[in-house]
Amino acid sequence: GFCHGCGDGHEGPRIRASLTDDWISLEEWSDDLSVTVEIPGLFGPESVPVYDGHGWLDRWGQHGVDLEPGTTIVATGDETGIVKELTLIDGVSIVYFEAADDLSYGTAPPDTPVEVSAGDERGGCGFNVVADATGSWTADFAADPCFFDVLEGMGTEASVADDDGDYTSVSPTGIIMVGFIGDDEGQPHVSAGGWPLDETIHLTVTDPDGVVVYETEAISGPWFGPGPPVDTMAGFDMGDFWVQRGQILTVSHPTRISVLPVSHIRIDAIDVVSDTVSGSGGFGTLDVFAGAEFRAIEPAPDGTWSVSFSDIGRNTDVGVNDLGYEGGLTEVRAQVEQQGGLLVNTDPSWLWLFDDQRFPASADGEVQVYADPADEVPMWTTPVTTNESGGFFLDPLGHDLQPGMSVRIEFGDLARTYTEVEIVDLAVTSYDPYGEVVTGTAPGHTQVWVRPFDPAHPDPSDPEASCGTVYPVVDGVWTADYGEPGDCQDFDIEWGMDVLLALFHDNGDLQRRVQPMNRAPTIESITGPAGPIMIGTEAYFEVAFSDPDSETHTVTWDFGDGTTAETSTGAATHVYQAPGVYSVPVTVTDGHGAFDQDVFEFVVVYDPDGGHVTGGGWFLAEGEDANFGLTARYHQDTAKGQVNAVVDGVHLHSEGLAWLVITPESTAHLSGGATLDGATGFEFRVDVSDGTSGDAIRIRVWDVGTGELVLDVGGDLAGGQIKIHD
Numbered sequence: 001g002f003c004h005g006c007g008d009g010h011e012g013p014r015i016r017a018s019l020t021d022d023w024i025s026l027e028e029w030s031d032d033l034s035v036t037v038e039i040p041g042l043f044g045p046e047s048v049p050v051y052d053g054h055g056w057l058d059r060w061g062q063h064g065v066d067l068e069p070g071t072t073i074v075a076t077g078d079e080t081g082i083v084k085e086l087t088l089i090d091g092v093s094i095v096y097f098e099a100a101d102d103l104s105y106g107t108a109p110p111d112t113p114v115e116v117s118a119g120d121e122r123g124g125c126g127f128n129v130v131a132d133a134t135g136s137w138t139a140d141f142a143a144d145p146c147f148f149d150v151l152e153g154m155g156t157e158a159s160v161a162d163d164d165g166d167y168t169s170v171s172p173t174g175i176i177m178v179g180f181i182g183d184d185e186g187q188p189h190v191s192a193g194g195w196p197l198d199e200t201i202h203l204t205v206t207d208p209d210g211v212v213v214y215e216t217e218a219i220s221g222p223w224f225g226p227g228p229p230v231d232t233m234a235g236f237d238m239g240d241f242w243v244q245r246g247q248i249l250t251v252s253h254p255t256r257i258s259v260l261p262v263s264h265i266r267i268d269a270i271d272v273v274s275d276t277v278s279g280s281g282g283f284g285t286l287d288v289f290a291g292a293e294f295r296a297i298e299p300a301p302d303g304t305w306s307v308s309f310s311d312i313g314r315n316t317d318v319g320v321n322d323l324g325y326e327g328g329l330t331e332v333r334a335q336v337e338q339q340g341g342l343l344v345n346t347d348p349s350w351l352w353l354f355d356d357q358r359f360p361a362s363a364d365g366e367v368q369v370y371a372d373p374a375d376e377v378p379m380w381t382t383p384v385t386t387n388e389s390g391g392f393f394l395d396p397l398g399h400d401l402q403p404g405m406s407v408r409i410e411f412g413d414l415a416r417t418y419t420e421v422e423i424v425d426l427a428v429t430s431y432d433p434y435g436e437v438v439t440g441t442a443p444g445h446t447q448v449w450v451r452p453f454d455p456a457h458p459d460p461s462d463p464e465a466s467c468g469t470v471y472p473v474v475d476g477v478w479t480a481d482y483g484e485p486g487d488c489q490d491f492d493i494e495w496g497m498d499v500l501l502a503l504f505h506d507n508g509d510l511q512r513r514v515q516p517m518n519r520a521p522t523i524e525s526i527t528g529p530a531g532p533i534m535i536g537t538e539a540y541f542e543v544a545f546s547d548p549d550s551e552t553h554t555v556t557w558d559f560g561d562g563t564t565a566e567t568s569t570g571a572a573t574h575v576y577q578a579p580g581v582y583s584v585p586v587t588v589t590d591g592h593g594a595f596d597q598d599v600f601e602f603v604v605v606y607d608p609d610g611g612h613v614t615g616g617g618w619f620l621a622e623g624e625d626a627n628f629g630l631t632a633r634y635h636q637d638t639a640k641g642q643v644n645a646v647v648d649g650v651h652l653h654s655e656g657l658a659w660l661v662i663t664p665e666s667t668a669h670l671s672g673g674a675t676l677d678g679a680t681g682f683e684f685r686v687d688v689s690d691g692t693s694g695d696a697i698r699i700r701v702w703d704v705g706t707g708e709l710v711l712d713v714g715g716d717l718a719g720g721q722i723k724i725h726d
Contacts (some may be wrong), residue, residue: 015075015086016167018160022067024075025655028057032077039065039073047078056140063600066257069168086166091135094158094172102142106170108160110135114710115167118148118567176251176260176328182267182335188243191235192251192328193257194320195220201234204250205243214241214396229246233459245281249328263322264459270318271333277325278306278316279332287321311442327559344407346419350395355407361388365411371398373406373422384409426501431517433493435484442503443476445497449502450480452493455516455637467491468500495520495594496549520594522548526586532604532659534637535579543570543586545613551592560603576605579661610662612641613670615688617720619697621647621713628697631684632660632670641670643686647713651677652701654684674701679703687714688722695722 016025023146026035030053036056038044043065067073069090076083094106097118108131109115116139117126125146131137138160138235141148150156159167174195180188195201197220205214216236223233243249249260264281271278277288282299288308289295299305312318319333343352351367363386368378380399384392400409403425426448427441442448450470467488471478482488496519502512524544533539543555557565558712559574560582576582582603589595612633626648632641637659646652655673662668667689674684687698698714 003524010114012165013075013077013082013084014165014167015073016169017067017071017073017086017088018157018169018171019067019069019092020171022663023063023072024057024067025052025074027058028053028492029055029077029082032079032082034078036076036078037073038076038108039071045076047077054079084164086162086167086168088402089162089168092158092160092168092170094156094170097156097172098155102150104141104156104158105136105138107135108130108137108159112160113510114139115157115161118150118154120151122151122154124148124154126318130237168329169457174251174253174258175330176249176258178262178328179250179331179332179333181291187238190234190238190249191233192220193223194219195232195234195253196250197222197232199253202252203236204252205241206248206705207252208246208248210248212553213247214238219484223536237268245330246520252346258328260328260330265320265322265332266333267318267320267332269368270312272312275309276306277309277313277320279320280304282320282322285323285659287323288319291316291323292320301492329637341411342407342421343512344401344423344509345512346401346403346423346426347515348395349397349401349514350393350400351397351407352393352395353384353391354393361386361390363390363411365409367385367394367400368408370406370408372404373420375406378408379405408440421505421511423511423660424503426511426513428499428515428517430499431493431499436481436493438480438493438499440478440501441476442473442478442501447472447503448478449500450478451502452482452491452497452517453500454494455496455498463491470690492669518590518594519547519549521545521550521588521596522591523586523596523598524586526584526598526600528584528600529603532606532639532661533576535576535607537575537605539574539576539605541572541574541584541586541600543588543598545596547588550594552591554589556587556589560584574610576603579605579607579610579663581605581661603662604659605657605667606634606639606661608637610634611724613660613662613668613688613690613722613724615695615720615722616696617695617717617722619713619715619717621715625646625714625718626699628699630688632657632668634660639670639672643670643672643684647699647711650711652684652699652711653679658698662724664665668722668724676701676710682710688724690722690724695720697722 004189013029014027016027024037026048029035029050032050034047034049035055036045036047039079044384048057067088072085072087074085094104104116110133113523114129114131114137115127118124125141125148129137129139157167157169157171159621161167172194174634175193177191178188181660192201198251199220200217201220202445203216204212206212214277217232218236220232220234243262245262245264247262249262251258263283266281267279269278272633276288280303286292286297287308288297290312293309295307297307317333317335322330341661343354366600367382367384369380370378386392401423403423404421406420410422415706424443426442428438430439438450449468450468451466453466457465469487471480482491482493498514498516500514502510504716522545524546526543528541529539555567555570557572561576566574575689584600584603587595587597609656614631616629618627627644630643632639641657643654653675657670657672660670669687671685674682676682681704682701683704684701688694700709701711704708
């Protein structure tokens with residue numbers, strides 16, 4: 001339905017049959033209501049209805065007829081008695097069809113007209129071309145006479161007429177592909193392309209004797225990737241089965257079948273010095289590639305082959321496709337065994353040519369450094385001699401390597417430039433441990449490897465000390481977010497880490513830089529009032545800190561009474577206007593935003609005219625009654641009073657008060673020395689509240705010698721009372 005004008009020059013009824021899709025089309029049988037079709041010895045006779053002069057047989061594959069070159073089809077008009085006979089022509093094929101370039105080419109008998117069409121319900125065009133003397137033809141749908149844009153998903157067909165005007169037709173065939181990685185290093189992958197979309201494709205693997213050794217199925221899906229010119233692809237899950245060379249793969253669908261003997265083709269050697277790839281095996285034409293270079297060759301009579309390329313560098317993909325069997329192709333891929341290269345390090349500057357096979361041991365060469373890649377004269381040169389593994393290490397280099405420079409290495413004995421690396425601005429521009437984000441630059445590249453690490457523990461295998469991963473570069477900027485899900489999500493970046501940055505250049509060489517990050521200041525001590533102070537008295541504070549990276553700092557003081565202050569030095573004063581026991585948090589922040597925090601505890605501020613406190617009663621402590629009695633007041637600016645308590649059978653007795661604080665909020669706080677069951681060397685603190693809905697108490701006792709908290713009990717009173725007097 002998309003071939004306009006096809007069949008011109010052949011008037012009257014005709015047969016058209018497809019070698020690839022196995023259908024038979026009846027065309028221009030206008031004077032017949034039905035036509036009897038027969039394939040002598042294979043099919044029919046069967047009467048086929050004709051509508052508007054056209055009829056179809058086996059369009060959906062329900063008859064399972066396999067049409068092959070040489071098959072004869074006979075059609076007889078049931079009303080007119082007209083007899084047409086078509087013997088399918090050999091050598092007709094479509095080798096390539098790609099919508100992106102509006103191009104199709106294939107084969108046909110030499111000097112034969114070929115009717116070619118492309119399209120679908122969206123439109124189409126068909127015209128005639130002529131196969132050349134070698135049997136090849138090409139159809140450009142974008143050119144005269146079609147000027148047609150082939151859209152993705154459209155189909156194509158090529159037909160050759162016999163002397164009687166009947167046509168042998170073909171469409172792109174389904175193919176089988178089997179791929180090996182290296183010398184059987186990984187499980188071969190098997191796929192099938194060009195089969196009906198969203199339908200089940202069956203795979204059978206047999207040994208050379210025809211014994212079935214494995215079967216599986218797959219669903220054919222859309223395909224827009226590189227590789228063969230097909231618009232569908234089915235990948236087979238082979239489970240634990242490994243395809244072997246010499247086995248036979250058969251892919252089948254009710255409409256078609258393809259068979260591929262797995263080629264014995266192998267890559268035997270990759271020589272990066274002479275830039276050659278050699279191997280053995282193959283059915284016929286081989287397509288050998290190294291990187292973006294391709295070579296078509298035929299194996300020698302003994303089955304061996306060898307191909308030369310202009311340059312096989314590090315990280316180059318090498319492969320060979322055996323195209324010698326029409327059912328598909330066998331592919332073998334490999335890679336240069338040692339993926340070394342040139343490592344350019346800045347800050348400090350050194351060079352390392354490592355793990356490379358391209359140059360023999362003890363080869364003489366020269367390092368050249370250019371201020372600009374376009375310069376013809378280097379800034380400086382350094383002679384080098386490769387070591388026993390074909391590399392070298394220059395450290396120290398004796399010169400600084402800066403962004404914008406170009407490093408080139410030449411080996412005169414090999415008469416070529418080995419490599420050239422243009423140094424880029426690879427740097428960290430922001431480092432935020434709070435937000436777990438590091439950003440930087442790497443212009444002109446697609447991804448950068450970022451690894452913050454503790455310089456005191458630089459082992460990259462230690463997950464507590466470092467974590468590295470690859471991040472994309474967009475418009476010359478990269479962002480490493482350690483808070484996002486990924487390999488480094490559980491790694492915490494901290495102030496004072498170093499950041500290792502690395503990226504591969506397009507030629508496989510590596511640039512590397514270690515950039516130290518700012519270290520946070522460290523608070524070493526905070527001093528404040530050593531004893532209780534009276535309200536209205538100036539309190540003096542001082543913080544001592546160190547910082548190896550920054551000279552400017554801001555000290556933030558929170559005095560605990562709602563008042564804060566900032567100073568540029570480590571000293572501050574404050575006057576408390578209300579009695580209380582205050583904690584004083586201190587933050588020291590450097591000029592890069594890194595900080596350290598600590599707390600001074602406690603500032604005891606009392607009011608000698610604030611009243612006195614008395615109390616007695618009991619409360620529950622760990623399920624047992626705890627009894628207490630206390631009285632405390634200021635006398636001539638000195639705290640006087642006594643505290644006694646019995647907790648779980650242990651007797652607490654105060655030995656004088658160090659301080660007493662009574663607040664306007666009806667709370668009291670007192671501290672001093674104490675004995676436990678007569679033993680000295682303890683310090684206590686009691687906090688009480690005189691509440692309108694109930695009183696409460698908390699008693700804590702520390703061992704003065706060790707600082708250990710040995711008692712901490714309290715709660716609402718179960719009996720008795722606490723009274724704070726004005």
